[in-house]
Amino acid sequence: MLAKRIIPCLDVKDGRVVKxxxxxxxxxxxxxxxxxxxxxxQQADExxxxxITASSEKRRIILDVVRKTAEKxxxxxxxxxxxxxLSDIRALLNAGADKVSINTQAVKRPRLIREASDKFGSQCIxxxxxxxxxxxxxxFAIQQQNNGMASGDRKGLSGKAWQVFVNGxxxxxxxxxxxxxxxxxxxxxxxxxxxxxxxxxxxxxxDMDLTMAxxxxxxxxxxxxxxxxxxxxxxxxxxxxxxxxxxAASLFHYRELKIADVKKYLKNRxxxxx
Amino acid sequence: MIAIIxxxxxxxxxxxxxxxxxxxxxxxxxxxxxxxxxxDKIVMPGVGAMKEAMQALRKLRLIEPLKVIxxxxxxxxxxxxxQLLFEKSEEGRSTKGLGIFxxxxxxxxxxxxxxxxxxxxxxxxxxxxxxxxLKNIPDNSYFYFCHSYxxxxxxxxxxxxxxxYGFDFTSAICKDNIFAVQFHPEKSQRLGxxxxxxxxxx
Numbered sequence: 001m002l003a004k005r006i007i008p009c010l011d012v013k014d015g016r017v018v019k020x021x022x023x024x025x026x027x028x029x030x031x032x033x034x035x036x037x038x039x040x041x042q043q044a045d046e047x048x049x050x051x052i053t054a055s056s057e058k059r060r061i062i063l064d065v066v067r068k069t070a071e072k073x074x075x076x077x078x079x080x081x082x083x084x085x086l087s088d089i090r091a092l093l094n095a096g097a098d099k100v101s102i103n104t105q106a107v108k109r110p111r112l113i114r115e116a117s118d119k120f121g122s123q124c125i126x127x128x129x130x131x132x133x134x135x136x137x138x139x140f141a142i143q144q145q146n147n148g149m150a151s152g153d154r155k156g157l158s159g160k161a162w163q164v165f166v167n168g169x170x171x172x173x174x175x176x177x178x179x180x181x182x183x184x185x186x187x188x189x190x191x192x193x194x195x196x197x198x199x200x201x202x203x204x205x206x207d208m209d210l211t212m213a214x215x216x217x218x219x220x221x222x223x224x225x226x227x228x229x230x231x232x233x234x235x236x237x238x239x240x241x242x243x244x245x246x247x248a249a250s251l252f253h254y255r256e257l258k259i260a261d262v263k264k265y266l267k268n269r270x271x272x273x274x
Numbered sequence: 275m276i277a278i279i280x281x282x283x284x285x286x287x288x289x290x291x292x293x294x295x296x297x298x299x300x301x302x303x304x305x306x307x308x309x310x311x312x313x314d315k316i317v318m319p320g321v322g323a324m325k326e327a328m329q330a331l332r333k334l335r336l337i338e339p340l341k342v343i344x345x346x347x348x349x350x351x352x353x354x355x356x357q358l359l360f361e362k363s364e365e366g367r368s369t370k371g372l373g374i375f376x377x378x379x380x381x382x383x384x385x386x387x388x389x390x391x392x393x394x395x396x397x398x399x400x401x402x403x404x405x406x407x408l409k410n411i412p413d414n415s416y417f418y419f420c421h422s423y424x425x426x427x428x429x430x431x432x433x434x435x436x437x438x439y440g441f442d443f444t445s446a447i448c449k450d451n452i453f454a455v456q457f458h459p460e461k462s463q464r465l466g467x468x469x470x471x472x473x474x475x476x
Contacts, residue, residue, distance in 0.1 A: 001394065045392065067287070075418070076418055076461050096285055096288055098285075120321075120322060121321050123321060123322075123420045124284075219388065
């Protein structure tokens with residue numbers, strides 16, 4: 001039976017891991033390769049590197065990081081952040097990434113998803129979606145209503161709707177998250193990495209409504225992200241909300257939870273894990 | 275000497291490094307026929323679409339030579355390297371494979387999520403064959419999968435392992451010197467490296 005996946009995410013800036021590294025007991029705290037090795041030992045099922053390097057001249061550093069990681073760690077590696085075109089994707093895959101995660105550029109130019117999946121196969125194209133609950137009466141909603149756009153929004157089972165944000169959550173765009181996820185699937189995306197901006201960092205658990213709305217709308221794997229705080233949160237999102245994988249960053253960085261303990265808990269509750 | 279065949283279908287670096295860690299000496303990545311002929315063993319990785327893979331092999335003029343070479347020395351196919359061994363794929367309209375084995379490559383039905391992505395179990399079928407590729411790998415061990423198509427061999431006796439995903443599909447085959455797996459040993463941590471070590475030692 002296919003196991004549910006637990007995925008730690010590392011933020012990498014200018015080639016260094018930037019969050020929580022001193023809690024991983026690494027010899028070189030900021031070394032992404034060391035961090036990756038530590039997570040491999042802890043039974044992580046996959047690893048995500050999110051490159052948050054701001055300056056474009058330093059962007060090639062991530063390739064070197066990926067190269068070194070892929071030489072030492074024999075587990076699936078997804079890399080996201082700042083991907084603009086097919087040559088960026090090719091460079092990352094050639095460096096040793098198994099999947100790439102596209103966010104802003106997929107929204108700006110959806111055909112990139114089609115081109116990339118045709119070229120490299122759906123299985124390595126992840127679309128990352130940052131979503132935020134659309135509050136009725138917010139300036140954006142009103143503007144949308146005026147444009148006659150809001151009526152077509154697909155409501156989740158909860159009757160809620162979520163808006164897509166790009167540029168690391170800074171810029172709202174005129175897209176409904178559930179509809180966008182479906183469109184990504186049609187364009188050939190192999191997986192959705194779904195982050196709830198409302199729940200991210202709260203430790204109140206994953207956004208069940210958002211996750212459920214997306215998992216029931218698409219037939220590709222969905223990685224839930226944002227909000228994990230305790231073991232039960234993993235259980236509920238992987239079972240009730242239908243997520244295929246659950247991602248967490250700071251929770252694992254700061255050793256508040258160990259991946260092995262989360263898996264043990266899930267196993268005891270009958271969730272298939274490795 | 276192990277030749278990893280590079281036909282432009284995905285990153286081969288992980289496979290190369292994983293083989294080295296698994297004890298292989300003299301691993302090299304190549305797309306040249308004379309190098310492939312020189313090697314004692316062949317590894318054929320690759321992810322993506324079979325149609326593009328066959329086109330790439332055709333461009334490299336490797337199709338006809340490979341049909342012969344694959345039957346002559348230890349061969350390990352990974353993912354596309356498994357699928358290419360069969361006659362045809364329903365991918366695109368219809369794509370011809372190398373046709374070493376009878377059978378076809380088909381897409382997972384809509385009742386399961388496609389791609390089949392993540393860690394899933396191997397149920398070993400041929401106990402007699404386990405001695406080689408799956409030596410010291412317990413039944414129901416997890417390996418990493420990442421694919422939308424699977425193989426349906428006509429000759430069921432070549433099935434080495436199956437994996438459940440809505441139904442049981444063939445996840446590893448073996449016949450004489452030919453071994454091929456749908457999953458990625460190079461991404462399957464300890465047991466994946468064990469499998470590669472087994473192949474290195476064959």
